[in-house]
Amino acid sequence: MIENNNLVERQYEAKNNDLAEEQHEIKKNNFVVDTEERENAIEPILGSELEGLDPSNYPLITPSIELTIKNRFSSWKIAKYYLKEYGRQKGFATKRYRVEFHRNRTVKKRTLTCEKAGKYKPNKTKPIGQQRNKGSKRTDCKCHVNLSSSEHTHYVHITFIYPEHNHTINADNKRFTTAFKHFDKSIMAEIEHAVVYGYCDIHMIRNLLQLKFSDQLFLMQDLSNAIQKIKCDKKVNRSDASHLLKFLLNQQKKEPTIFVQPLINVDSNRLCSIFWMTANQILLWSHYFDVVLHDNISRTNKYNFPLSLFILVDSEGKSRLGAQAFLNNETQESYKWVLQQTLDATSSEPNVFITDMDPAMNAACKNIYENTYYLYCIWHLLQNLPKRLKSKLALIEKYPNTYEYLHNTLYPTQQSWACVFVNRIFTVGMQSTQCIESINALIYKEVSSSLSMINVVEAIDSRMQKEALKCKFYNMEI
Template sequence: MMSTTVDGVRICPTTGNQYYTPIVPDSSKPVVGMHFQSIDSAFNFYKKYAKLSGFEGRKHTQSSKNGVVIRKYFVCAKEGSATSCAVDTVNDSVGADKKLNDRRRRPSKRTGCKAHIRLALTPKNTYRISHVFEEHNHSFVDEEDYHLLASSRKLTFTEEQLLSDFSEMNIGPVRAFNLMRKIRGGFDKVGVTSTDCKNFKRDINLFIGEFDVDMAVQRLMKKKQFLPNFSCEFYCDEKGALAGLFWADEEMKLNYEVFGDVMSFDATFRTNRYDLVFVPFTGIDNHHHNVTFAGSLLASETAESYKWLLQSFLKAFGVAPKVVVTDQDAATKIAIRDVFPDTRHRLCMWHIMIKVSEKVGTELSQDEVFKDDICDVVWTDALEPAQFETQWCDLMIKYNLTSNSWLSDMYNLRSDWIPAYYRHEHMSGLMRTTSRSESENHFFWSINQHKIVIS
């Protein structure tokens, strides 16, 4: 019983296995007797033949004599079978065995394909095809999917530069690939896949390695050198690690000049990778929108680090704000007192008022009338200080809170957070809490998370 071949497909009569022979023009087929000047030129020919056929080719074994290759094999990429090694997942030993434990499990793409050609060195130092075996034990890639073959996928210098530029604009490799696909009119017109773009970004990150902080600082310092109205300051700890970074550009300084009477800063955002606290300086413009006056990164939230930060701010802007709003952090209080002695330090009202419910007991915390009464006294700026003090005392007596130690402490700090004591400070009524800074922190956090997801 003999096998028959139809359209390049042969079915073995004994096993029923299918074997595939490429259907390509004769001028592109490897034929016994063909000569090439070098192994590389022969391999280029084989790769073109493989691409036209719909499979991948790769170099295989060779034989050498006196350092000269006398025999070389080119095979289908699905030749052979994946080598496997036993990995003891129970063993947690370090070193070489640990690398085996961490190895990713990937399905093998090899099928034991026997298709190959063999080159032999001739007396004239050229290479001649001495043997050809064309049958594959797997089907080929369809013509419309040729662009997905590894031999067809390669990032050009222009595409690499484009991906790098997109990355600087917080556009990840997947979104960058989709943009290139839209511009060029289809997946097959890009020449690569989204995975290739992600691998390129990964390789760039590996190349940068531990020098990314140095690159960021150098870039900001170069801006300071060439942009006369750009400010940047940094300092390192005793180990040489970045301890503080501050920057402000021309637009930030213009905003501060117009809207800088009242400012807040809050350190609630911490990056996972570098463990640096992000501290934006935030104000409000004439449309009641947030404006950023400066940005900074700190390795620690100590009084000394905040002093350095405020000194950098004062160096960049030349004048301190009239009012600064922060939470009840002791380190910021010390820094503001020492660096901004003429600035009024205002405590965040929200951070104080959110604690009222837990400090007055369960019954009052659920009493809506009490909540309305205390808010009417605390939040309004229509009262003079003397009026506030009278109404506060009446409120404490009415609800039997005169012995509440926490409320007494907050009353002693009344000039640091009650609007009645700030009613004559220009624009102070616009900013009573650090919620503006917290929303800015959340905004920058969202950008960072979005970048991670699309990268």
């Protein structure tokens, strides 16, 4: 009997414990619900208009954004995008700095900072004399925002804001910051339609996009990259010569001062060479034609047409692309033709013309640039000497061959390379074509031997757009 009573008491006690736990759980859930309801009543949810949208298609936020500690968001993706737009409106870019996770691996805390936060810590293994210390944009800026989300709610709260920067905030920073130059899917779809079906050039595409997406900034370099990506993905392939001519002639219609001159074989109706100068290049030539450098670069297109470049040096000492041409070959006749085009386009021949000792170019210069002083690139000259004069012993043993090079090739052109003659003329301190190599390197980054000529022209056009943008940026900084 006693055992039965004890059993009943234990069952009654267990039932009471289960009831107490159930009531505690109900109170806990009610507390969470009540907390959410109070929060909903206290502060609206920022970015609620973005809910249900694809994160890659989030629109620009035009109303002015002001953040407070009470602000909250419905998800981490919306919170990060909203803070990115906040930075865009204020003139700075944000970056992720620190993150903490709950035990279930959901995000617990995250800190977003200004892109200039932190200190630059060089990690260089080269000797000091070989290092290129270009500096860093980091200024140890302390501006940051702390975000937090609990396990019981899906809302993301702002827990701390430090809005002060230790550097100048410029509204034009969004024009040069990579974070704000991304094209969403709708823009990429419009570009793809224009490239694949519309046969539009880059300028026409930009004009069409600017009308439809007035809030988006379209830089020529970014647009060119998007076009090239679509062409590679969709394998767009057209008659390259006709496309190239159409592109340049359409530019000429829009800007009549652009000079375009093709050389077409009348028998085969094939494009042999083409020369062009933009309006800005003609203006640069009229200002800085005192010293002009020339070089050919190869492996820029799938037809193996050499790309002939004319380089100017402006008043800031910077190399500027003055004119360009695709040549069928590197013969004297081709060089005579391209030099004549520079005269037809500008009516000005250079005072000093620096080349790489190409005999065909030297002969062409004497026929076309009659009043120009010719200089040979001292770097190419020094590269040739070790090949001819490998050692003193070789000089003695092979004196006849060496004598022929020194006496018949090098000595007659002494006025084009010897310092005693070169120092008498104005050369902007240059005696080599080395400054062309920097432009060559930039072009090689954009093109390859598998590309068409129109791809190369678009890359050059993008390069000139970048030059103009840099000049504007430097003027803004000053």
